[in-house]
Amino acid sequence: MSKSLPAASNFAEVGLAEALLKSLNEAGYEQMTPVQASSLPLMLGGDDVVVQAQTGSGKTAAFALAILAKLDVTEFAPQALVxxxxxxxxEQVAExxxxxxxxxxxxxxxxLCGGVPTRFQIASLEHGAHILVGTPGRVLDHLNQNRLNFAKLQTLVLDEADRMLEMGFQDELRAIVAKTPSTRQNLLFSATYPNSIVQLTQQVSKQAQLLKVAETPTQAKISQVFYQLDDTDSAYAVQQILLSQQPQNCIVFCNTKAEAQRITDKLIGKGFSALALHGDLEQKDRDQTMVQFSHGSARVLVATDVAARGLDIAELDMVISVNIAHDLDTHTHRIGRTGRAGAEGLAVTLVGAQDDYKLRLLEDDFAEPIRLQALPTAPSSSKPLQSDWVTLQLSGGKKDKLRPGDIVGALTRDNKLTVQQIGKIKVQSxxxxxxxxxxxxxxxxxxxxxxxxKGKRFRARAL
Structure with missing residues (x-):
């Protein structure tokens, strides 16, 4: 189904309340992205939509505004589920x-996510919540224990739906949808549109508007370079590229957890400020890794594709793919992490002998044949990427009424630390x-x- 609506270029034209317009202005939002301009009027009008768009397209703000625009703050019951x-x-969507x-x-x-004790979530649910954001497994667990009541639910959002299906959440999604009101609004977002998404869409909504949003102009600023790996050790190749390019920050994508950890260990051994992110890590270690990289206290993140989507880094200088991803959609997600917010980005792919078939498929999307280059040799004067920042973890959060301003006040009270010496602050539960x-x-x-x-003692440690 399709519906013709007048095109809008800024948020004031779609009828948002002053409170939301003020928040958008304070957050630095100016013109709407193509995803926002095409989907927001439909969502505000109550339509079900399925949006196919790449990572970094502004979809989170679009469905967040649609949810908040019709929220009844006097009703302390779940009105939206993401x-x-x-x-x-x-966590990033909730923030x-x-x-x-x-x-x-x-x-x-x-x-409502795994990796944290259920008892904290149970206590929070007892106090009521307007909007729930969670992973399918943990949400279904709360549902099965009768801790959730969806009688007032108005909006269901499936974010990164294709990724949820890839991770095997089909049964959980089906069970959750079955326990929501039939009169709900359905918003589904997916970077790709395979048959599995078509089937999921039919299960969730039979009258959804399908919107396919082309890549934004900012993504055209990504330069792609392909290096022949030959018999060179991949860790050494990554090291030479980092030394040659000297990016401010970089994500190195690997196809296996073992490769990601091995390359991380090699980089650390050579003096690089590097961290690993993969499925073998405990959830608390993954959380700490994400914070350190996003805050700039680590400059290189070596990850499996668990981080290809959802990692909220506004400016990323470079991505390196150690071998082409298992499928071309994932390759697109990888390179889409860089060159965001209008900045230029560099995407480097290390091509081994086993990548020949995937390289030929990838070449179909290029105007000219892909030219494999020889690996660069870094100048002898190049230094490993190190960070001038350290992230500290405090033993308190929102449950202790701790706010960013309290932390800044504590750090500057003796006038020895300047505000310029304080970087990003993140307060969790x-x-x-x-x-x-x-x-x-x-x-x-x-x-x-x-x-x-604030009258309390907290412990702090350097990560």
């Missing part, structure tokens, strides 16, 4: 919704993270560990 494939993405809801009265957004200049890390730890914040 399902995501990973905890990392769920985006909170940011857009900051000028509304008392909007409660709750994440039970933990808080603050990134400080390496030269000030020892003093920052002393300030937190030897004094009180």
């Amino acid at each position: 399902l995501c494939p990973t905890r990392e993405l769920a 985006s919704i909170r940011k857009l809801a900051k000028n509304m009265a008392n909007v409660k957004v709750l994440t 039970s933990w808080a993270f603050v990134t400080v200049a390496s030269s000030a890390a020892k003093h920052a730890l002393n300030l937190i560990n030897n004094d009180k914040i």
